[in-house]
Amino acid sequence: LGSVVAYFASAKFLLYLGHALSTWGDRMWHFAVSVFLVELYGNSLLLTAVYGLVVAGSVLLLGAIIGDWVDKNSRLKVAQTSLVVQNASVILCGVILMIVFLFKTQLLTLYHGWLLTVCYILVITIANIANLASTATAITIQRDWIVVVAGEDRSKLADMNATIRRIDQLTNILAPMAVGQIMTYGSPMIGCGFISGWNLMSVCVEYLLLWKVYQKTPSLALKSAKVEESEMKQLNVKKESDVKPAEGVQLIVEKDVTGFEPQQEKEVGCGARIAEPFITFRDGWVAYYNQPVFLAGMGLAFLYMTVLGFDCITTGYAYTQGLSGSVLSLLMGASAVTGIMGTVAFTWLRRKCGLIRTGLISGVAQFACLVLCAISVFMPGSPMDLTVSPFADISARLFESEPLPTIASPEDKPEMVFATGMPNLLNGSTTPANSDPEMSPEPVPLISVSLLFAGVIAARVGLWSFDLTVTQLLQENVVESERGIINGVQNSMNYLLDLLHFIMVILAPNPEAFGLLVLISVSFVAMGHIMYFRFAQKSLGKQLFVCCTPDPKTVSDSSPPGNTSTV
Numbered sequence: 001l002g003s004v005v006a007y008f009a010s011a012k013f014l015l016y017l018g019h020a021l022s023t024w025g026d027r028m029w030h031f032a033v034s035v036f037l038v039e040l041y042g043n044s045l046l047l048t049a050v051y052g053l054v055v056a057g058s059v060l061l062l063g064a065i066i067g068d069w070v071d072k073n074s075r076l077k078v079a080q081t082s083l084v085v086q087n088a089s090v091i092l093c094g095v096i097l098m099i100v101f102l103f104k105t106q107l108l109t110l111y112h113g114w115l116l117t118v119c120y121i122l123v124i125t126i127a128n129i130a131n132l133a134s135t136a137t138a139i140t141i142q143r144d145w146i147v148v149v150a151g152e153d154r155s156k157l158a159d160m161n162a163t164i165r166r167i168d169q170l171t172n173i174l175a176p177m178a179v180g181q182i183m184t185y186g187s188p189m190i191g192c193g194f195i196s197g198w199n200l201m202s203v204c205v206e207y208l209l210l211w212k213v214y215q216k217t218p219s220l221a222l223k224s225a226k227v228e229e230s231e232m233k234q235l236n237v238k239k240e241s242d243v244k245p246a247e248g249v250q251l252i253v254e255k256d257v258t259g260f261e262p263q264q265e266k267e268v269g270c271g272a273r274i275a276e277p278f279i280t281f282r283d284g285w286v287a288y289y290n291q292p293v294f295l296a297g298m299g300l301a302f303l304y305m306t307v308l309g310f311d312c313i314t315t316g317y318a319y320t321q322g323l324s325g326s327v328l329s330l331l332m333g334a335s336a337v338t339g340i341m342g343t344v345a346f347t348w349l350r351r352k353c354g355l356i357r358t359g360l361i362s363g364v365a366q367f368a369c370l371v372l373c374a375i376s377v378f379m380p381g382s383p384m385d386l387t388v389s390p391f392a393d394i395s396a397r398l399f400e401s402e403p404l405p406t407i408a409s410p411e412d413k414p415e416m417v418f419a420t421g422m423p424n425l426l427n428g429s430t431t432p433a434n435s436d437p438e439m440s441p442e443p444v445p446l447i448s449v450s451l452l453f454a455g456v457i458a459a460r461v462g463l464w465s466f467d468l469t470v471t472q473l474l475q476e477n478v479v480e481s482e483r484g485i486i487n488g489v490q491n492s493m494n495y496l497l498d499l500l501h502f503i504m505v506i507l508a509p510n511p512e513a514f515g516l517l518v519l520i521s522v523s524f525v526a527m528g529h530i531m532y533f534r535f536a537q538k539s540l541g542k543q544l545f546v547c548c549t550p551d552p553k554t555v556s557d558s559s560p561p562g563n564t565s566t567v
Contacts, residue, residue, distance in 0.1 A: 011216040021209075022137065023167060037123070059495045061492075063491045064280060083133075087200070089133065100119050158346070284485045305497040305500055314456065372454055382515055383515070452518070
């Protein structure tokens with residue numbers, strides 16, 4: 001009993017609980033905001049498309065800057081600030097949306113509707129701020145705090161990463177279902193009120209949990225300066241005996257390379273201050289390129305350039321092939337189960353084969369499953385017809401594209417499937433293409449679509465195991481002083497490839513072209529895993545294919561030789 005009480009009082013459990021509360025609120029909001037925007041704009045996807053592009057563009061441009069801010073400030077300040085800004089933004093958005101739902105008719109008549117337009121702009125802007133704050137929270141908690149709480153125990157770090165991802169998997173399914181029921185049996189306005197109330201209560205609990213974790217983990221008060229790696233090693237030796245928590249926080253003001261530069265920063269002019277964000281942006285991408293795990297990170301980013309996931313695109317295609325909503329919901333549940341299986345496989349493979357080889361095995365497993373998707377393109381029932389121009393009616397469909405939801409991982413995008421009528425992107429209708437009995441061939445179409453979803457669902461085991469592998473590689477091999485900026489750039493890369501996959505669908509929106517998109521997606525997944533294979537080859541050399549049980553007392557194979565991760 002004492003051990004159970006000790007576990008529930010431990011920093012690890014408190015971190016899990018805080019992440020569960022935060023993720024639940026995030027998933028409810030990301031699902032609901034798209035529904036709200038569709039409801040407000042007369043069942044059009046225009047506002048949701050604008051919102052998605054704003055979110056993607058903001059993370060692309062500001063990812064490195066957010067990460068740099070995380071690096072330059074104390075951990076507690078970063079976590080508390082991002083938490084408060086995120087929840088306050090969601091609450092404010094909810095209040096504005098409730099006002100719009102209540103007084104939409106009156107707002108339409110005021111100033112020729114411009115006041116309502118201002119409300120739309122405010123909602124999108126504040127929701128984007130909430131997303132940026134959520135990005136900062138994810139970087140500091142999932143990429144930094146969790147490493148410090150785990151300490152030097154890499155097995156503990158792997159278990160914590162897997163548990164965090166399982167929480168993500170469950171909330172991805174359950175949170176949208178919960179808020180969806182409230183909106184269905186209540187109203188969008190009640191949904192706004194519920195989400196605002198949830199965030200108001202949740203922010204207090206999360207704030208307290210963060211403070212408790214910070215108190216229980218004294219090393220969180222120590223944060224390295226941005227110095228050369230050789231100096232970093234000497235600094236880390238001194239920290240345990242000499243450096244006090246307050247001094248550790250003060251070390252953050254040190255600048256890159258050697259020496260101190262805070263006095264020079266005070267003397268710089270206005271032009272230099274304006275140029276500073278652009279310099280940070282450039283330095284972040286250069287630092288990312290020079291990381292020893294650069295190829296592994298790029299390999300993960302390439303997995304976002306795919307239509308082979310339970311996002312709005314693939315689900316919309318399934319509707320055109322005659323699958324019902326109930327069948328799709330069961331398939332989504334199965335995908336959540338296989339995703340959790342992937343987190344279990346990761347911890348087992350890492351113990352047996354080491355971290356880098358786990359990524360190789362996971363990549364092979366994912367690609368082997370996605371071969372089924374490629375085969376499905378050529379099976380009976382596949383609508384692929386390359387004689388149909390993929391560019392037909394682009395101008396008419398351009399503004400019907402689905403928004404990009406907020407993501408932390410490769411398939412963290414299922415929330416808006418049923419709410420936005422995504423089949424508009426594929427066939428201009430929210431009704432399945434085969435809904436007319438005269439046009440529905442009964443058994444034949446299911447051969448192709450069944451193979452497609454069998455491959456997608458099975459591939460999630462390898463996908464999530466691979467995602468956890470790269471996540472831990474970044475945690476272990478990026479120096480403490482650069483974790484924020486490097487993970488910020490990684491998020492930007494993920495969003496860039498995800499944005500490209502939506503552009504690809506906009507250019508080829510017809511069901512007849514979906515098979516081509518599947519083949520392109522499989523090709524990008526293959527390229528991503530080839531990049532990872534090259535990284536593994538550089539790291540392990542001739543021992544790459546020697547799979548043995550690593551001694552838990554020795555350093556794991558996740559540290560590439562010659563690890564110099566500074567620019």
